[in-house]
Amino acid sequence: MVKSFATIHDKNARVNKAIQTNLLACKQDSTKLGKLIGPSDGSNEDKETVMTIFMPGSHFSFCFDIINLALILYFSVFVLYRIAFRPEGDEARVVIFDIIADAFFIIDMYLRSSHFAFVSLEYGSCSLITDRRSIFRQYLKSGMIIDFLSSISVLEVFFPRLQLRSLSLLRLLRLPLFVKKINDHLALRGVRISLATTLVANVILLFIIANHWIACIWFIIFRYIERNEEITWATADCPWDDPIGTQGCIATWNETEGQHSVCDLEMIDCYVRSLHFTITTLSTVGFGKLMFYEVCHICFP
Numbered sequence: 001m002v003k004s005f006a007t008i009h010d011k012n013a014r015v016n017k018a019i020q021t022n023l024l025a026c027k028q029d030s031t032k033l034g035k036l037i038g039p040s041d042g043s044n045e046d047k048e049t050v051m052t053i054f055m056p057g058s059h060f061s062f063c064f065d066i067i068n069l070a071l072i073l074y075f076s077v078f079v080l081y082r083i084a085f086r087p088e089g090d091e092a093r094v095v096i097f098d099i100i101a102d103a104f105f106i107i108d109m110y111l112r113s114s115h116f117a118f119v120s121l122e123y124g125s126c127s128l129i130t131d132r133r134s135i136f137r138q139y140l141k142s143g144m145i146i147d148f149l150s151s152i153s154v155l156e157v158f159f160p161r162l163q164l165r166s167l168s169l170l171r172l173l174r175l176p177l178f179v180k181k182i183n184d185h186l187a188l189r190g191v192r193i194s195l196a197t198t199l200v201a202n203v204i205l206l207f208i209i210a211n212h213w214i215a216c217i218w219f220i221i222f223r224y225i226e227r228n229e230e231i232t233w234a235t236a237d238c239p240w241d242d243p244i245g246t247q248g249c250i251a252t253w254n255e256t257e258g259q260h261s262v263c264d265l266e267m268i269d270c271y272v273r274s275l276h277f278t279i280t281t282l283s284t285v286g287f288g289k290l291m292f293y294e295v296c297h298i299c300f301p
Helices: 002-026 032-036 059-085 096-114 132-142 144-157 164-188 195-225 267-283 285-299
Strands: 118-120 127-129
Touching: 059 096, 059 164, 059 195, 059 267, 096 132, 096 144, 096 164, 118 132, 127 132, 132 144, 144 164, 164 195, 195 267
Parallel strands: none
Antiparallel strands: 118 127
């Protein structure tokens, strides 16, 4: 089959080269084609084309998609982690790397809306689309709105306390598309990954991200919403059955201030214990029922 496709490709290349030569010849009055057909009326002269680096399967496109996938995973891990586990008094700090990543995504939006060609499989035919209007329409249907909303997070530079960085989490919706793009790039380079392997990898990756998000959200609730609650999961998470809210627990209760501390351990230790509590809650039947009842009680008091 590979030899058959290679033969067809060579024939198409020769035909395309001959057609291109004839099109150039018909524009010259001195040639026979020019006298028979006449010069072009200019209807195709304004047709926009894209550079080779923006063609599907190019090395530039491959590297660009890998960077996209890496930055999506980066934001999916660190955005909620910083909100939940950043040190006290550091709420307004802006991370320079995040701003650089936002600039990359803005450039990516521009290139995908006008430069990156794509392969169309409509009506049972396979054709390369290089027209900029078609590229824009395709991008509008495949994720432009999500990318635009996510790019609003760049305004965090001017409004750091609004937590606009959380909008970048919307890009996780684009994760399956970029995984597919990477698989296509690898297939063109002779590295084939089965569909079953890809699906299992996606499930495992999304499961890890879901546990990470829940652990961060769990700590956010404890830190920002239940700050004045004496008994929470964090103040009750104590080794060796120590009293609630005492030394050794994740957080201690201050009777004078009427609130608990954020984390008496290293922040990474608080994250690990929050993640452990999350995994236990999701995987244990008793805790799972308890969480279900608590959610129902909140939603339907």
